[in-house]
Amino acid sequence: MKWSTFLERFNDCAVIEPAMVYAGESNPDALQAQLSRWVKAGRLIKLARGKYALAPPYRRVDLPLEHVANRLMYPSYMSMESALAWYDLIPEA
Template sequence: MINGLEHIGNIPISTSALSSLYPEMKAGNQKVRNLELAGKLIRLKKGLYVVNPTVSRVALSTELIANHIYAPSYISMSSALRYYGLIPETVYSVQSMTIKHSRSFNTPIGLFDYTSINRDAFHIGVTSVNKQSYSFLIATPEKALCDLIANSPLVNLRYLKDVETYLEQDIRMNIDELRKMNLTIFEQYAKVGKKGKSIQTLINYLNR
């Protein structure tokens, strides 16, 4: 029984897929429930589980879990910037963007927040990070910064000084790292994403 779970690793898996591991069991769903009660499985939401790392011997990936809890989605905003080491603050929820309605999921693994983004902007600046046995979708640093600006209600970058204050004081991003970023992603986002004028001010700041 446990050997079957070990092969799953840290990939989130549905109730039906778990039940298929035990074809001899008529009440497959009850078997899944028993595994959860025994601490072998961790319930992420209705119908979706992840194997306890004590069983799989594989560390959980909150980025991978986030992609599966609410799809399509990708890691972004402060979570992505923190992942890349571009901001110093700890992020207390896993932040993602989705073309669906905004939602939050409180799980035993942590809090997962999803913010809605329009379809035209969704695919700009999204990349896949490949690990040994899995991969997940995450915003590039440029896209993560755009998403953060666009979805921070009090942020309105009208002047170059606003950009400097926001980057250095509000989110404490290293300006030298910012200057290495790809302007094309900012330009594409400014055309179709929210707060295009603020993103354009950011572009103007980088073009100085």
């Protein structure tokens, strides 16, 4: 897969997983090697095993830490206190 095709498909995704990339492709080994090359080139950031994010120059959306944390440690949730602090509804936060 070419970088332009990859970018067109996944520039709206905060976290990219290999299963998303492999969908509809015939050679997953070649795609895994390509993902590794893009990490070394600085186009992708490896968050954890099998989890990637686009590097800042290529990213169209922000990386909300809560969303990334949920994708890294699934299933997880945000506490009510954190949600209220997010919307500035509690003065202690």
